[in-house]
Amino acid sequence: MLVENAPQPMWVNRPDGTLEQHNRAWRIYTGLTTDEASRMHALHPEDLDHVLTVRTAALPMGQPYEFEARIRRADGAYRRNMVRVHPLVQDDQIVAWIGMAIDIDDIHRGREAAEEASRSKTRFLAAASHDLRQPVQSALLFLDGVAAHVRDEVGRSALKGLDSSLDALKWMLDGLLDVSRLDAGIVTTQVKTVSVAEVLTQAAHAFAPMAAAKGLRLQVRPCDVQVRSDPVLLGRILRNLLENAVRYTEKGDIALLCAERGDHLTIQVQDTGIGIPPDQLDRIFEEFYQVGNSERDRSQGLGLGLAIVKRLADLLDHPIEVQSTPGSGTVFTIRVPHVAAEKTDQPLSEPPDPSSRAEQQPFAVIIDDDAFVLLALQTIVKRWGFQVLAAGATDDAVERLRQEGRRPDVLLVDYRLREGRVGTEAVKRIREMFGSDVPAAIITGEIGPEPQRDAADLRLSLMQKPVMPCELTAVLSDLLGKPVGDDAVRS
Numbered sequence: 001m002l003v004e005n006a007p008q009p010m011w012v013n014r015p016d017g018t019l020e021q022h023n024r025a026w027r028i029y030t031g032l033t034t035d036e037a038s039r040m041h042a043l044h045p046e047d048l049d050h051v052l053t054v055r056t057a058a059l060p061m062g063q064p065y066e067f068e069a070r071i072r073r074a075d076g077a078y079r080r081n082m083v084r085v086h087p088l089v090q091d092d093q094i095v096a097w098i099g100m101a102i103d104i105d106d107i108h109r110g111r112e113a114a115e116e117a118s119r120s121k122t123r124f125l126a127a128a129s130h131d132l133r134q135p136v137q138s139a140l141l142f143l144d145g146v147a148a149h150v151r152d153e154v155g156r157s158a159l160k161g162l163d164s165s166l167d168a169l170k171w172m173l174d175g176l177l178d179v180s181r182l183d184a185g186i187v188t189t190q191v192k193t194v195s196v197a198e199v200l201t202q203a204a205h206a207f208a209p210m211a212a213a214k215g216l217r218l219q220v221r222p223c224d225v226q227v228r229s230d231p232v233l234l235g236r237i238l239r240n241l242l243e244n245a246v247r248y249t250e251k252g253d254i255a256l257l258c259a260e261r262g263d264h265l266t267i268q269v270q271d272t273g274i275g276i277p278p279d280q281l282d283r284i285f286e287e288f289y290q291v292g293n294s295e296r297d298r299s300q301g302l303g304l305g306l307a308i309v310k311r312l313a314d315l316l317d318h319p320i321e322v323q324s325t326p327g328s329g330t331v332f333t334i335r336v337p338h339v340a341a342e343k344t345d346q347p348l349s350e351p352p353d354p355s356s357r358a359e360q361q362p363f364a365v366i367i368d369d370d371a372f373v374l375l376a377l378q379t380i381v382k383r384w385g386f387q388v389l390a391a392g393a394t395d396d397a398v399e400r401l402r403q404e405g406r407r408p409d410v411l412l413v414d415y416r417l418r419e420g421r422v423g424t425e426a427v428k429r430i431r432e433m434f435g436s437d438v439p440a441a442i443i444t445g446e447i448g449p450e451p452q453r454d455a456a457d458l459r460l461s462l463m464q465k466p467v468m469p470c471e472l473t474a475v476l477s478d479l480l481g482k483p484v485g486d487d488a489v490r491s
Contacts, residue, residue, distance in 0.1 A: 004024055017059045022034055051069050058085075080105040081101040081102060084099070140468060142379070145379050147163075182308065196258055199229075200256050202461075226338075238256065241332050249272055256269055265337075275324045275326040276322070276330055318335060361385055365412070366378055366390045366412045367394060389404065423443075469485075
């Protein structure tokens with residue numbers, strides 16, 4: 001009587017699982033009066049095998065079971081239901097099975113719609129990343145070019161304010177797009193044996209100019225060992241931690257250290273900055289949380305850097321810890337699996353041919369399909385004393401190099417070019433043309449894994465748009481093995 005009058009569709013099975021009865025709510029919901037032979041007729045044909053598999057496995061064990069399935073309603077529409085079936089036991093014997101179906105179709109559709117909306121938003125941000133970064137990139141480079149020609153104090157003050165605003169916009173954009181990439185699930189790991197010294201040195205080179213601009217001393221003490229990690233993602237973690245250290249340290253030192261600890265290696269980023277109060281240590285990895293920025297001063301960014309660090313560390317299974325003393329500084333420690341010493345694969349590279357070049361300007365080839373970014377890069381690199389060949393496409397650059405007949409000293413190439421072409425193809429073709437590993441850097445506004453993997457495969461430097469002029473000078477100096485930039489030109 002209780003089952004018959006229950007408001008939910010229910011049924012009673014005999015101990016062997018055969019149908020004894022469906023209740024009134026079931027008959028109204030499905031419009032069917034069923035028996036053992038026709039009991040499955042209300043199920044969607046595509047769900048039948050799954051239902052039978054779950055049911056067949058549970059019955060001999062006497063265990064409750066559940067499944068989701070589409071059940072045809074009286075109006076002919078299939079609706080998703082959550083079905084639960086439990087044994088009724090008396091004196092240690094199963095005397096019946098009681099089943100119930102709960103219509104969850106509206107909940108399911110609402111959840112699917114919300115998830116699709118979130119996926120759509122994230123896909124949009126991921127796809128638009130390149131286009132969003134381009135105007136910021138050209139603005140940063142043009143600003144640096146204008147600064148060299150502004151002499152009066154009022155103009156310099158205005159430029160300083162504009163520079164600070166663009167800098168804040170860059171870090172906000174980077175943070176938002178990196179979070180969207182992680183949320184979209186498009187970040188995949190490629191764990192391999194990598195040199196810690198190489199990863200640490202690259203991360204430190206990227207931030208050395210920024211640290212020097214604030215009068216900070218950046219020290220690097222790498223270990224000559226190998227670890228199991230994804231070099232691209234591990235490098236991203238370290239760059240975010242170094243950015244955080246530079247941002248919150250006004251004087252003193254920043255150190256990037258590593259040490260072997262049994263079967264793992266610890267990598268530390270230490271600073272002498274403002275420190276973190278003990279009651280805030282548990283919150284620093286939350287999105288949009290910032291120490292000492294309760295007024296939400298956007299010149300300090302959005303507070304996404306450490307949230308990205310935690311997500312990437314979890315993705316790599318590299319535990320991260322933090323220790324801090326307010327007023328004295330902070331230490332972030334990452335644990336990375338250590339491997340036995342072995343030689344890492346190092347592609348052979350030839351030094352630039354020095355023949356008859358002592359009197360020549362260094363020769364840079366720049367390829368970017370965005371006319372404004374190409375012009376901005378060409379302008380600033382020329383100002384640093386380079387002869388420049390600027391092209392909007394790979395074929396154009398290759399043809400003009402054939403005519404020029406001179407081997408480039410360095411290549412600066414955008415990753416995503418027109419007609420589905422990529423910058424790494426340009427690097428390969430130019431290197432093959434001259435039969436040597438011309439130093440090269442890939443510049444990208446994308447947040448997917450493809451440019452990072454392609455650059456890593458060719459052991460190319462990778463810069464994420466928008467690129468600051470100081471980052472560009474650091475990368476060019478590293479590639480050429482000599483100082484590059486305004487100071488180098490003046491000297």
